[in-house]
Amino acid sequence: MTGIPETSKTGTEIRGAQDIKFFNAQHSPIGSLASFVLGARGAKGGLGQNIGKPADQHVFIGAEARDGSGVIDALPFFDQADDASLNFTQHEAGQEKERTRSALRVIADADIAREFQLTSDTWTAAGDGLQFRVVTQVRAVPDADADAEDGDVGRLKQAVAPLVFAQLTVDNTASAAPRRAVFGMQAQESARVLPGLRHVADARVTGVTSGRAHGFFALNHLADVASASGFSADHILAAATAAENWRFGLGQCALLVFAVPPHASRTYNIALCWHDARVCTTGLDARFLYNRFFSSLLHVAHYAAEHQDSLIDAWLKPDRLDLFDSMHKWNVHQKFQLIHAVHSYFGSSQLLETVDEHNAAAPGKPVWVINEGEYLMMNTSDLMVDQAFFEVSFNPWTIRNNLELFLARYSFHDTVTRFGETTEYPGGLSFCHDMGVANAFSPPQTSAYECVKLDDCFSHMTCEELLNWTLTAGIYIHKGKNEAWATKHISTFKELLTSLCNRDAPNPKEYTGLIGMESTRTLGGAEITTYDSLDPSLAQTRNNAYIGGKCWAAYLVLEKILRDNGFPDDANLAHAQAVRGAATIAAALSDEGYIPAILDVGHQARIIPAIEGLVYPLFTGCENAVAADGEFKEYIGALKIHFENVLKRGVCLFEEDGGWKLSSTSINSWLSKIYLNQFVARKILGHEWGPEDVKADATHVYWLTDKSFGGYWCWSDQMYSGVATGSLFYPRGVT
Structure with a gap:
């Protein structure tokens, strides 16, 4: 590709943010792509x-x-x-101008x-x-x-x-x-x-x-x-x-x-x-x-x-300066990564207005789009939920705008099956992976990404997108202070609860609080997660500890919304499912002190994102759920033990440079997810940031700059052994 060096820097010197000055950064108007x-x-x-x-x-x-x-x-x-100019002139053979x-x-x-x-x-x-x-x-x-x-x-x-x-x-x-x-x-x-x-x-x-x-x-x-x-x-x-x-x-x-x-x-x-x-x-x-x-x-x-x-x-004075004031507590490498990420987020932003083909002068409806970096997929749901933490502090209406367009145009109802079987059971409401690609909106109820008869990258993400919409809505309602919107859409939240329970098991007596079923939209394939190019430790939806944590959080969100709106029976069901999910995951803690990535088969991979779901109660009005001595103390305690035992070199830290490794069995990591899990580790699990953690932060800067083509791709997300290889030019770092 024009302008990109053929190989990345392979030297072992890791320079921190204070030593690096030659790397690309995006300088972008808001909403102009x-x-x-x-x-x-x-x-x-x-x-x-x-x-x-x-x-x-x-x-x-x-x-x-x-x-x-x-x-x-x-x-x-x-x-x-x-x-x-040489293209316009001629010279004798052997002579050059x-x-x-x-x-x-x-x-x-x-x-x-x-x-x-x-x-x-x-x-x-x-x-x-x-x-x-x-x-x-x-x-x-x-x-x-x-x-x-x-x-x-x-x-x-x-x-x-x-x-x-x-x-x-x-x-x-x-x-x-x-x-x-x-x-x-x-x-x-x-x-x-x-x-x-x-x-x-x-x-x-x-x-x-x-x-x-x-x-x-x-x-x-x-x-x-x-x-x-x-x-x-x-x-x-x-x-x-x-x-x-x-x-x-x-x-x-x-x-x-x-x-x-x-x-x-x-x-x-x-x-x-x-x-x-x-x-x-x-x-x-x-x-x-x-x-x-x-x-x-x-x-x-x-x-x-x-x-x-x-x-x-x-x-020169950013809005919400109060949010950035806390940066004085951060080390220089963390500050650099946030600044870099904010620049790239706005570079992917696009504020559109619909046009009536029969009356171009008629007022249009705003459409907020965050394009998925190099891929240019539009409003990818996996990014929407992670970017919501940033957006809700600046312009909550953009979250509402995305949620409503997903609901109106990119939602559907499906049925579910057990993996490998053909008997269909009720499923329910869910959402597409994205809204289209490269300024081409997909037809209703379809995405640019999802294909059938697959069990890895490009398969359907039906369950995760159901979770993402639910969690994003919870963040918007609570942090955006719009309980009236929840009331307006209460029938949708009741449907979401039914749909999520149906993806656990056909019989309530079999409920575990996790996901045990597959959407028939895969046509015999298997659902995947946002960690789509990883091995099954993070890519498989079914009985996955990472997805299980998000299910737990989504049930808590649904419980709160339904209880606040006068539906105690539904709220009690949601709470019971959260309790089941937490108990299922906590019980899986092994004698070695880790929770298997895939619970039903005791998958030997150790994954950091088992803790990821803990972030959502803090932003959805369910803070008590993550109290160390609260109702879910056994769950929180098990995750703390798990995290402390996997954050080691050769397990979930790269042996070579100490950077974070989301799965012990894969060299593939996403920086945005590292940031999210770092927040959970510090804020909820009480992990003290020591010298090795600061070194890891410096390593992540090195990945973004010196190690990855001299920082050509601005802020980028997906790292193979610390080299930016996918999700380049990417907005999700604001997570």
Whole structure:
């Protein structure tokens, strides 16, 4: 794949967050499925839109050297660019046209510092008098489903504005001559993703656009700025190139060229903008909701110019700062991973508005989508439940939006069988794995992912999605403070209880509180879990300790909702099932001090996520269930013993580097799930974070950066022996 090294770094040195500065990070507007990626060496960043990877563009950020050579000293985000001019010229055999002398020189690594924060990413080359900062917002999105007041409209407009800011600061105070500086991008010759370059220069902005899709614009000190395009930065900046040729349209390089006045220091504000006015989805027609406020790319740029100072100041302060204040208690590696994850989460976000094909002017319904990173699957249920902890603190309405669309369009009723048998029994309500892929909504009651007659990756996840919807709803109702929504959907919660019990066993006398049945939607296959590419220790749904823990939590959620709404008999059944499930799992604790991954066959694998289900009572109003001396103390105690006995090197820690290993029998781990289980270990099981745990945190940073293609893929989830191999460019790290 273009721009990705063929192999990852295999050295054994593990550098922590404080030592790493060259890795890609996403800088993204909220709800635009777009990113400006920057940070890995070479042509591995740039402006991307509707893609599940970096754009692989050369990014030029630099200022004229102070040694009088005329060369531009630049940050290392470009390679030797292809000279596309050679495609237009002919030479005698054996003769080659001499390449244009390079106008760019890479600043040495040691002379560059990086400060990577929640709302900013700052690169400083102090010796060169150069600083480049990207500013993005971490913002609560106002309820787009609600009838907004005027103030809410303004806040919504700001929250979904499809732009990020950059600031280029150049110090020329010691010189009596102007100093040239540049910012721009160039597509790789093989990519051809900057077609139709258009120059814009008016009283408010100077910039370059790629068609109508995206562009970058200088917003202040416009007398210092000119836009330029050509075959390459070298061609544009060559001494022999007249500025009158800077509108040359056949190349794929676009620059802003700044002339910093003598004895001055300038900070240039730049807006990186996106716009897509189309109906951009199929299956369910929708367009980006920001079209309510912005009619074109230039409209976005003018908005940025008009409000540049106030927006930059506001964006540098994240919403819900109280949530992030606790970061001062974290070690540097944990802080890094959260910051990195938040950046990638917003890069996968998409706020759409449905369009009536018969009346395009009619008001649409908002649809919140989190795309599944590189895969671009839409609103994957496994991600919805894990991201709910983050979303409920910022914009709970987006959770409600997802839950209601799953219920209205992506729910179904099934029957169940015993594994390997054909006799069908009542099943009940459940939900699809996802809503579609790559802007193509799946037909109702289907997903992009699930296939039949399988018992591993790509099979159906009927039971887990039933649990995920239930648990997500519980988080929304309690933390989103919307008990009225629970009452409105009480018949659904009664159905969920029936469905979950039916998946235990056909006869209530056989109930264990776990899952013992298979959905007939598999057509003879077997259901799987979100850990789909693992061995059965975590991938199998039936009698699985991980799924059993989520069943226990879901029954507690259903008990609370049903009891609060006046259905004591149903609530008592849910409670009885929670008690059964906890007892079944606790009784499986072996003499060696671990709980088998698959309970009915005594599977020898040890899994950390046996403890995962403990997180949900804390967020659903069932906190007493995880009290060490409460009703479920035997269950909590068994899980504590299990966890302490599996968190060892060679079991559920990698022998080589001490990173967390979710299953003792697999090299496959997901960082988002590691974070979730770390929280449970600290908060509920009382695990004290010692030196080995801090080393593990540093290892996880190493996995994300040095070990995985130099950090090309931004935040990524699925790690094979610590190398990012799947679930790349991924949003779920905010778990």
